[in-house]
Amino acid sequence: MRIATWNVNSIKARLVAAKEWLAETAPDVVCMQEIKCTDDGFPAGEFEQLGYSCAVHGQKSYNGVAILSRRQLEDVSPGLPHGNSDNHARYLEALVPGDKGILRVASIYAPNGNPIGTEKFSYKLDWHARLATHANELLAAEEPIVLMGDYNIIPEPEDCYDPKAWEMDALFQPESRRALRRLENLGYTDAVRACHGEPQLYTFWDYQAGCWQKNRGIRIDHILLSPQAADRLVTTGINKHMRGRERPSDHVPVWCELDI
């Protein structure tokens, strides 16, 4: 089963690119982030024509996550638990039936957190604390789980073109990197890193300052696998070519193949 994640930066702006990408790569499951539309505004019909059913947790103008699946999604659950007054649409979870078992999938759009030293950064850290609590609870079922999406965290210096340039950024703060490591310490595996050792694997290139042309990217879109999912990991990939297409998102799709 091929499972992909993509921060589309507005599904309306990315509809043509998304349909082309789906036709070319034929993923079984897709987690989308930053769809930037309400549930009603999501072009579900376009994807249904390509054989996908859609679960949407939308929001007007900002955020918004979705899951597309060739098989009917079950137990669809919007929103990250353990929140008190969080009205951002950043988390959507569902069950996907596979040939060899059921898979739990979450589409994640974690907060950016800039600038540091503000309530935005503390919101980011609080959000990740909630994610860790929930991720830990999910482990109790001992089932294959994929927590994938835009984590807005650069894990290591080798995951960005110039670590110095990101020193004061929320994406590369020690507390942010610790939040990702905490998930790994719970037992989740960074799927791309498990399959690829080379540095400078990027998933995001800023629109500004010719970052794409100069390959000044960062790796912030991640696939985290529970032990039961990691045991079935075959390979992963990054659809880097999508950044060079017409009207690209600033993020590219990241995918993994699971034997499930």
Added chain:
DNA sequence: ATGCCGACAGGATGTCGA
């Protein structure tokens, strides 16, 4: 040192992202 680009809402230009 700052903005660079792109999307949004709204109907000009400010906000947000990373």
